[in-house]
Amino acid sequence: xxxxxxxxxxxxxxxxxxxxxxxxxxxxxxxxxxxxxxxxxxxxxxxxxxxxxxxxxxxxxxxxxxxxxxxxxxxxxxxxxxxxxxxxxxxxxxxxxxxxxxxxxxxxxxxxxxxxxxxxxxxxxxxxxxxxxxxxxxxxxxxxxxxxxxxxxxxxxxxxxxxxxxxxxxxxxxxxxxxxxxxxxxxxxxxxxxxxxxxxxxxxxxxxxxxxxxxxxxxxxxxxxxxxxxxxxxxxxxxxxxxxxxxxxxxxxxxxxxxx
Amino acid sequence: xxxxxxxxxxxxxxxxxxxxxxxxxxxxxxxxxxxxxxxxxxxxxxxxxxxxxxxxxxxxxxxxxxxxxxxxxxxxxxxxxxxxxxxxxxxxxxxxxxxxxxxxxxxxxxxxxxxxxxxxxxxxxxxxxxxxxxxxxxxxxxxxxxxxxxxxxxxxxxxxxxxxxxxxxxxxxxxxxxxxxxxxxxxxxxxxxxxxxxxxxxxxxxxxxxxxxxxxxxxxxxxxxxxxxxxxxxxxxxxxxxxxxxxxxxxxxxxxxxxxxxxxxxxxxxxxxxxxxxxxxxxxxxxxxxxxxxxxxxxxxxxxxxxxxxxxxxxxxxxxxxxxxxxxxxxxxxxxxxxxxxxxxxxxxxxxxxxxxxxxxxxxxxxxxxxxxxxxxxxxxxxxxxxxxxxxxxxxxxxxxxxxxxxxxxxxxxxxxxxxxxxxxxxxxxxxxxxxxxxxxxxxxxxxxxxxxxxxxxxxxxxxxx
Numbered sequence: 001x002x003x004x005x006x007x008x009x010x011x012x013x014x015x016x017x018x019x020x021x022x023x024x025x026x027x028x029x030x031x032x033x034x035x036x037x038x039x040x041x042x043x044x045x046x047x048x049x050x051x052x053x054x055x056x057x058x059x060x061x062x063x064x065x066x067x068x069x070x071x072x073x074x075x076x077x078x079x080x081x082x083x084x085x086x087x088x089x090x091x092x093x094x095x096x097x098x099x100x101x102x103x104x105x106x107x108x109x110x111x112x113x114x115x116x117x118x119x120x121x122x123x124x125x126x127x128x129x130x131x132x133x134x135x136x137x138x139x140x141x142x143x144x145x146x147x148x149x150x151x152x153x154x155x156x157x158x159x160x161x162x163x164x165x166x167x168x169x170x171x172x173x174x175x176x177x178x179x180x181x182x183x184x185x186x187x188x189x190x191x192x193x194x195x196x197x198x199x200x201x202x203x204x205x206x207x208x209x210x211x212x213x214x215x216x217x218x219x220x221x222x223x224x225x226x227x228x229x230x231x232x233x234x235x236x237x238x239x240x241x242x243x244x245x246x247x248x249x250x251x252x253x254x255x256x257x258x259x260x
Numbered sequence: 261x262x263x264x265x266x267x268x269x270x271x272x273x274x275x276x277x278x279x280x281x282x283x284x285x286x287x288x289x290x291x292x293x294x295x296x297x298x299x300x301x302x303x304x305x306x307x308x309x310x311x312x313x314x315x316x317x318x319x320x321x322x323x324x325x326x327x328x329x330x331x332x333x334x335x336x337x338x339x340x341x342x343x344x345x346x347x348x349x350x351x352x353x354x355x356x357x358x359x360x361x362x363x364x365x366x367x368x369x370x371x372x373x374x375x376x377x378x379x380x381x382x383x384x385x386x387x388x389x390x391x392x393x394x395x396x397x398x399x400x401x402x403x404x405x406x407x408x409x410x411x412x413x414x415x416x417x418x419x420x421x422x423x424x425x426x427x428x429x430x431x432x433x434x435x436x437x438x439x440x441x442x443x444x445x446x447x448x449x450x451x452x453x454x455x456x457x458x459x460x461x462x463x464x465x466x467x468x469x470x471x472x473x474x475x476x477x478x479x480x481x482x483x484x485x486x487x488x489x490x491x492x493x494x495x496x497x498x499x500x501x502x503x504x505x506x507x508x509x510x511x512x513x514x515x516x517x518x519x520x521x522x523x524x525x526x527x528x529x530x531x532x533x534x535x536x537x538x539x540x541x542x543x544x545x546x547x548x549x550x551x552x553x554x555x556x557x558x559x560x561x562x563x564x565x566x567x568x569x570x571x572x573x574x575x576x577x578x579x580x581x582x583x584x585x586x587x588x589x590x591x592x593x594x595x596x597x598x599x600x601x602x603x604x605x606x607x608x609x610x611x612x613x614x615x616x617x618x619x620x621x622x623x624x625x626x627x628x629x630x631x632x633x634x635x636x637x638x639x640x641x642x643x644x645x646x647x648x649x650x651x652x653x654x655x656x657x658x659x660x661x662x663x664x665x666x667x668x669x670x671x672x673x674x675x676x677x678x679x680x681x682x683x684x685x686x687x688x689x690x691x692x693x694x695x696x697x698x699x700x701x702x703x704x705x706x707x708x709x710x711x712x713x714x715x716x717x718x719x720x721x722x723x724x725x726x
Contacts, residue, residue, distance in 0.1 A: 207309035226311045
């Protein structure tokens with residue numbers, strides 16, 4: 001999709017009654033990066049502004065919107081590109097040998113999907129839009145070539161890769177349901193905050209089934225966990241909106257898992 | 261909240277105009293047939309996927325009445341044929357069987373309400389079977405706070421009925437009284453003795469009902485101050501936990517039964533207000549708290565406690581402590597509120613019956629709330645339930661600047677401010693003791709759908725505000 005075809009989204013975002021119903025990035029223009037760009041900091045630090053990248057034929061394509069439930073790629077599709085989420089939430093998952101879905105992760109604006117395909121020729125998982133999703137698509141061969149000329153970009157790619165691996169390790173281990181829940185919410189809060197959105201008030205676009213699957217808990221346990229955290233005054237849930245009311249206590253509960 | 265009421269007849273007369281009752285926002289005239297059963301299924305599925313899916317409320321509509329009360333604007337069918345009850349109850353079971361699986365089993369039913377029509381048109385045995393079936397398809401809460409309520413016509417309550425309702429799990433009852441004045445009763449075709457009414461109320465108490473409600477109506481034909489005062493005194497002595505005092509809305513072009521009422525016998529505007537005034541005075545003098553709109557409750561009642569705690573809610577069943585639930589309506593014309601949607605079943609019996617017989621959800625129309633609707637619904641909810649609008653709270657929750665978002669509404673409030681109906685208290689807009697009787701009028705300033713005068717004024721779709 002051509003850049004500039006995004007005015008509608010911005011205009012409706014002006015009347016944005018719900019806390020974080022659709023955090024949408026400042027889209028930038030020919031000279032400025034999008035506010036959520038996953039790479040802008042690394043590039044700028046190396047003296048590459050957007051106009052220079054264009055010269056390098058670093059074609060960055062804004063694609064979308066993908067509607068809720070639409071697949072962005074499927075397991076086994078040939079790997080060509082990684083993509084940064086500009087708006088919405090993406091879920092990645094695989095199906096096990098018995099056809100059961102295993103949720104691998106959720107990707108918020110500013111985060112990059114497809115990284116786990118880098119060492120393969122094909123995507124090793126499925127990616128599906130959980131709400132209306134806009135992406136910024138990078139041809140992988142191009143960005144890899146660019147990375148050889150921009151050392152900061154290479155480091156940045158490595159960091160993204162290791163973060164991606166770290167995320168999966170987060171939930172392995174023997175933790176209580178409440179610890180998993182707290183870690184999940186704290187991680188979501190930090191990730192929202194990292195992109196300039198509110199750390200204490202955000203909307204969860206994933207279903208409770210997905211959260212349960214990701215945390216390896218039963219769906220009912222996730223709801224009971226949210227209820228316990230709410231009753232203890234750590235957070236408040238209104239439909240899909242989360243308000244963290246006692247960040248300190250929530251962090252303390254998450255500490256065993258997040259280990260900082 | 262400000263619990264004082266100030267009665268200013270001149271102001272009330274000036275502001276007496278048609279308006280929605282805001283049991284929902286947007287109100288029912290906005291529902292559209294474009295909303296289908298597929299939308300309802302989608303909303304139900306979505307609501308199951310919230311981090312903490314809401315508890316459930318069930319509303320069951322029983323449309324039959326033995327005889328027509330002439331004031332009535334409800335959706336009902338007049339028949340003396342008791343045999344019509346059983347097949348209707350059977351279809352309700354089939355509807356419940358279709359609807360219940362759309363909702364996850366870990367969602368408790370915390371509120372069950374039978375309304376009508378006349379729910380006790382159904383024989384106790386049929387009703388018991390129906391409640392038992394609902395309990396199989398849904399998971400009834402076992403908490404003491406659950407509200408299982410039924411509207412009862414005291415004229416057809418027989419010995420033993422109340423005991424049977426208690427055994428089915430009902431713990432709240434609501435009785436229609438309107439007025440005990442015989443002249444009024446004849447004019448509205450509803451002859452009901454004080455004795456049978458009090459006997460039914462006593463039976464509820466004897467069988468452990470947690471709460472009894474009585475409905476009165478002012479503005480009926482031939483109603484006099486003396487007669488209505490006598491009714492109020494009788495009711496106050498019986499001391500029901502809740503009393504509702506509704507204003508009669510005469511809309512004969514819309515409700516056929518009302519054409520039986522001789523307009524010349526209706527009290528004029530001044531008399532209506534005087535009737536309302538004595539009702540408010542008598543009830544508050546007897547210790548009842550004003551809950552809002554037309555509702556009063558004893559200080560220990562759940563509604564009064566919720567009002568004090570700021571946790572009062574409002575839904576299609578009126579004021580409640582359980583509105584943070586998804587509401588499922590069963591039966592002809594019943595309304596559901598699931599997720600960010602409202603929907604209504606077929607109003608008339610034949611299409612509802614054929615939908616159920618064909619295994620289709622009988623959804624006829626509805627509405628998806630957009631972000632603006634959700635925001636305005638919250639503002640109106642605060643107003644109707646707490647008598648105030650907390651601008652700071654709305655701003656944080658919805659990420660808006662209140663005064664600029666609602667610039668148009670704020671301008672519409674100006675005459676109300678000049679008349680002393682509302683006042684500013686820091687970031688709060690508060691209904692004054694004069695304004696509390698006119699919450700609907702204040703709420704109308706925030707109703708986007710009333711912005712076009714053609715809807716608000718030419719067609720009286722809504723009853724008068726007082």
